[in-house]
Structure formats: C-alpha cells, structure tokens
Amino acid sequence: MKKDILSELFDNLLDLKEKMSSGVDKNMPNVSLLNMKYYLNVRKHDFSHLQDDLTKVGLSSFGRSQAHMEASINVALEMLSHALKKELHLPKALLSYEESHAIMDKNSEIFSTSEDKTKIMITVPSNYADEKEWFKNLSQEGVHLFRINTAHDNPSAWKEMSGEIKNACSDEKELKIYVDLAGPKIRTSLKKSKKSDKPKKYKLFCGDSVLIHPDGQPPLKKAAKQYDAVVGCTLEHLGGLVKVGDKVFVDDGKIEMVIDEILGDDIVCKVVSRNEKGISLKDEKGINFPNSDIAVRAICDHDKEVLPHICEYADIIGISFAQTSEDIHDLIDELDRLGKKGKIAIVAKIETQKGVENLPEILEALIEYGHSGIMIARGDLAIEIGFENLAYMQEEILDLCTAAHMPVILATQVLESKMKTNIPSRAEISDVVFAHKAECVMLNKGDYALETIKILTTILKQMDLVFRKNKLLYNPSFQWK
Structure with a gap:
C-alpha cells in the first residue's frame, strides 16, 4: 500500500x-x-x-x-x-468503547433490568379487566413495562391499573409503570347538535372552506352559512400564532388544509385533501400546525393537577410534546416540589418540529437530570416534519441519542394491524427490524395484544442473532448543524 x-x-x-x-x-x-x-x-x-x-x-x-x-x-x-x-x-x-457501552446498558435499565436487548412496552386499555390476568399473561410473553395514558380515564382508574401491574410482578421479573402526561395537545371542539347531546360531525371535501376559532370564543357572525364547517380549537389566540399559507392537519393527518385568511384570532382554511366520499371531521381530534412556531409549554395545568396522584406509583413519567429544555426543567421542578426529584425517571416525547430542532438542548437537560430517556412519537412527528422525512429523521434521532448514551423508545403504529386484526402487514414486520435499534418499543391498544407480543418477541430475538447496524455516514446534511 x-x-x-x-x-x-x-x-x-x-x-x-x-x-x-x-x-x-x-x-x-x-x-x-x-x-x-x-x-x-x-x-x-x-x-x-x-x-x-x-x-x-x-x-x-x-x-x-x-x-x-x-x-x-x-x-x-x-x-x-x-x-x-x-x-x-x-x-x-x-x-472507552467498554465504558460507553456500560453507561448505555446502565441507562437503559430505566425500562427494565431484563437482559433482553429491546424492551417491550404496551398501553393499558380502559377495558383491560375484560380479559382475565391481562397483565400477567402479557408479562409472561415478554412485556417489560406498561403505559398508562393520562389523556384518558381518571386518577382512580390509573391507580387501579398500577395496582394490577404491581400484582403481576414476580421474583423473576419486575414490571415498570410508565405514565404519560397528556400535555397541551391541540384538539378540535365541535358544538353539540340541537337534536342530540352528541357533537356535530362535518363531511369535508377538497376545496371546502373551514373556519377555526379559539374554543370559548364565539365564531364570526353568520359563520355557519358562510363556511362549510365551523370548528373550535383548544389553542388560544390562534390567529396571532400562524400565517397565511401555513399547513393545518387534523386527526393524525387525515385532513390536510392550508390557511387562506386570518381574521383576528380566527383562521379560514381551505381543504386540500382529496377523497371522493369526503372525510369526516369529528370532535376532540388532534390539530397540527407544522409550519407554525406554537410556543406552548409541555407541562400544562392538567398535568400539574394529576402529578401528585401518579407520583405515588410511576417509575417513569413521559412529557408529551416536549419542545425545549425548559419543558424538562418544568417537570423536574414539579417533581422536586413533590419530593420525587431523582426518584422517578423522565422520558421526553419528541413529536414536533421544534422538539427535533431543540433535541440537543433537551438531551443536555435530561443528561444532567440522570435516569431519563427519549420517545420517538412517530404519529405527530410524521405530520410535523412530513411523512417523507420520517425514516431519515428517526435514524438521525437514534444516532444522536446513542452519542448521548440516551435510551430510546420507538412508538406509534408498531405492528398496529396485528394488534387490531391479528394479521400483520409485511411493512410492519420490516418496521420491527428497525425498532430493534431502540432500547424499547411501544405497542398501542388492540384486541390481539397477546398474539402480537408473541410475534414481536420472536422477531426481536432473531434480530439479536443477526443484526448489524449499517454504517452511519458523517456528512453535513444534518438537522443540528
């Protein structure tokens, strides 16, 4: 040579x-x-x-x-x-190489002390009691931790869930309790129909005009006749936070709109989604403003109200819509006030464009706190950054978290068809191969949880035997340069 x-x-x-x-x-x-x-x-x-x-x-x-x-x-x-x-x-x-991997192994123990490389988490459904020994059966098949979502149910129900999880623990296997704070998710708010107690539903078509106004404020006069739909929104002072031309997505991206006009706090949007049968616009569905700088703190008043309850049993608390290091410090301050600082692990859910942009500072705050992690919440994240950019971005987030020795949960639609219909798609199986790169993978709710866990643990064990991570190319085309 x-x-x-x-x-x-x-x-x-x-x-x-x-x-x-x-x-x-x-x-x-x-x-x-x-x-x-x-x-x-x-x-x-x-x-x-x-x-x-x-x-x-x-x-x-x-x-x-x-x-x-x-x-x-x-x-x-x-x-x-x-x-x-x-x-x-x-x-x-x-x-050194050995020291760095020892740190990573230690940090991933927030999910479980099990020797399994990729831990499995599953969301607890409200009707878990319909199936006898639901927690115990899933634990025996490979689940390491259970997720309680405070966006649903109530403190009494969450406490009962936590008790059942603890009862399912054994000398051979501990089970961790992960509790998600609901956070400031922006949602639709539809008025109830005069003929029933149910909220109105709208059927939207491409080209329709939709007026969105802050919840609690009256919409423009004669709005019902002037627009194809009139929708409330849980975000205050909406018109001052967006601009004409910004995209708006509703219901996990099922409805795509563009802002045509801003009328004070109200906005007028044009539907651009194409569907010959129309798309239903329903109550309490998420709204995303991916082009807008929505400066909303992650720890909302509802979260502060429920924290004293969940701190009694939570091993990990998830911060929904974490966007800045201040969001991490806000939760740390609340835990300190409750005497739980350092005793409960923290996971920051990355699900907005701003959260991605500020990920280095978020990681720095988590590193300083100690036992902590990141969740790649791919549902809202895909809408925020564009579906076409998700595959690239989840790789980049994983690599940055590896550099920070930060354990990662990969979430949203993992084996979703299998969970709901008991028949997985081919793409879902390939997705699990990617999920193997994370320290934890999260499944959502479904009628076929037990069958799904069986196939998931099989795939993960196979990948443990053959997996070799692809070479990362160090080029400047990068989010955090």
Whole structure:
C-alpha cells in the first residue's frame, strides 16, 4: 500500500479530531454530554469520503462509533502511526468503547433490568379487566413495562391499573409503570347538535372552506352559512400564532388544509385533501400546525393537577410534546416540589418540529437530570416534519441519542394491524427490524395484544442473532448543524 495514501489519511484524521474538539470543554464533568458535543461537531462537516477511504485500507469507518467518538478516532490514528512509523502521543480518551457501552446498558435499565436487548412496552386499555390476568399473561410473553395514558380515564382508574401491574410482578421479573402526561395537545371542539347531546360531525371535501376559532370564543357572525364547517380549537389566540399559507392537519393527518385568511384570532382554511366520499371531521381530534412556531409549554395545568396522584406509583413519567429544555426543567421542578426529584425517571416525547430542532438542548437537560430517556412519537412527528422525512429523521434521532448514551423508545403504529386484526402487514414486520435499534418499543391498544407480543418477541430475538447496524455516514446534511 502506498505510503502517501496512508499519510493523507493520517492528516485527514488529525483534522477530524481537531474539528471534533473545537470549542468543547474536555473538563466538563459528564462524559455523555462531552461525547454528544463531539458527535455534533463532527456532523457539522462532510467526512463521508474519509470514511470510505478508511474502509478501503481496512480501518474502522466510525459508522458505529457514535457512543465513543474520541476513542474510535484515537485507535485509527494509532494504527496509522504504526504503519507510517510516526511518533504519536495521544492523551487517553476520556471514554472507552467498554465504558460507553456500560453507561448505555446502565441507562437503559430505566425500562427494565431484563437482559433482553429491546424492551417491550404496551398501553393499558380502559377495558383491560375484560380479559382475565391481562397483565400477567402479557408479562409472561415478554412485556417489560406498561403505559398508562393520562389523556384518558381518571386518577382512580390509573391507580387501579398500577395496582394490577404491581400484582403481576414476580421474583423473576419486575414490571415498570410508565405514565404519560397528556400535555397541551391541540384538539378540535365541535358544538353539540340541537337534536342530540352528541357533537356535530362535518363531511369535508377538497376545496371546502373551514373556519377555526379559539374554543370559548364565539365564531364570526353568520359563520355557519358562510363556511362549510365551523370548528373550535383548544389553542388560544390562534390567529396571532400562524400565517397565511401555513399547513393545518387534523386527526393524525387525515385532513390536510392550508390557511387562506386570518381574521383576528380566527383562521379560514381551505381543504386540500382529496377523497371522493369526503372525510369526516369529528370532535376532540388532534390539530397540527407544522409550519407554525406554537410556543406552548409541555407541562400544562392538567398535568400539574394529576402529578401528585401518579407520583405515588410511576417509575417513569413521559412529557408529551416536549419542545425545549425548559419543558424538562418544568417537570423536574414539579417533581422536586413533590419530593420525587431523582426518584422517578423522565422520558421526553419528541413529536414536533421544534422538539427535533431543540433535541440537543433537551438531551443536555435530561443528561444532567440522570435516569431519563427519549420517545420517538412517530404519529405527530410524521405530520410535523412530513411523512417523507420520517425514516431519515428517526435514524438521525437514534444516532444522536446513542452519542448521548440516551435510551430510546420507538412508538406509534408498531405492528398496529396485528394488534387490531391479528394479521400483520409485511411493512410492519420490516418496521420491527428497525425498532430493534431502540432500547424499547411501544405497542398501542388492540384486541390481539397477546398474539402480537408473541410475534414481536420472536422477531426481536432473531434480530439479536443477526443484526448489524449499517454504517452511519458523517456528512453535513444534518438537522443540528
């Protein structure tokens, strides 16, 4: 092998190491935070060609080095220095391969101390008691933790669920309780029909005009005659937070609209979704404003009211719609007030464009807190960033979390057809292969939970035997540059 090729590689690696360390305080007390900052620095530049060149000479391309950046680069430099017979005196990396993986293993124990690589979480349905020993049966098939969603039911029901979960624990297996705070989800609010106690329903078609107004405020006069639908919204001062041309999605993206006009706090939208039979617009359905900067704190008044109840039994608390580090600190402050700071793990759910943009600062706040994690909530996230960008973004989030040694839950529509119909789609099976990269995978509610858990545990065990993570390319086309 020509010496000039190796010499060029050596120089390029030194350049990579210098750029990685630029502006980073190596004396910061937390090695996970240090490693994340190294990773973010590397991703500001295009080193993909260097990776290919390293592979050609039989060296590591760093495609699986997110958790221990400095140590991996040092090893490659040392090997090249030996080949070139150059003297090289590098200080020892603050975090070795073994140490980084030990940290990751320890951090993932917030989900379970089980030796299973990917833990399984399932949402508790309101009617769980319809099936005898529901928790025990699912636990025996492979479930490690159960999710209670405070957007549904009430404190009494949640406490009863938690008691049943604890009763299903055994000496061989502990079960963790994950409680999701409802958060400030923006929803539709339809007036009730004069003829019944049920809210109105609208059937919308492409080109229809919809007036959306803040809930609790009267809509424009004669709005019912002027527009095809008049919809309340739980977001205050709506008109001042958006602009003409912004997209609006309702009901998990089933209805897509564009803002045509802003009338004070009200907005007028045009339906752009095409469906010959029309699309039903219903009450209490989620509304997304992906192009708008909606500055809403994640911990809402309802969350603060229920926290004293759920802190009695929660092992993990999930922050819905986490968008900034302030959201993390808000929950920490509430836990401190209740005497639970440091005793309950925190998971930040990433499900908005703003949450993605601010993920490094969110991770920094979680690292400082201690036992914590991230959930990739793919339902709202896909709407916020565009369905076509979801596959790319969930990979990027996983890699950044690996650099921060932060355990990840992958959620939304995992084996959903199997859960609801007992027949999985082929795409769902491939999706589980991706889910294997996370430390935990979440299933939602369905009538075929037991059958779904069986197929999920089988796939995960198979992937444990054969899985090899693909090489990550360090190019500058990146969210957090």
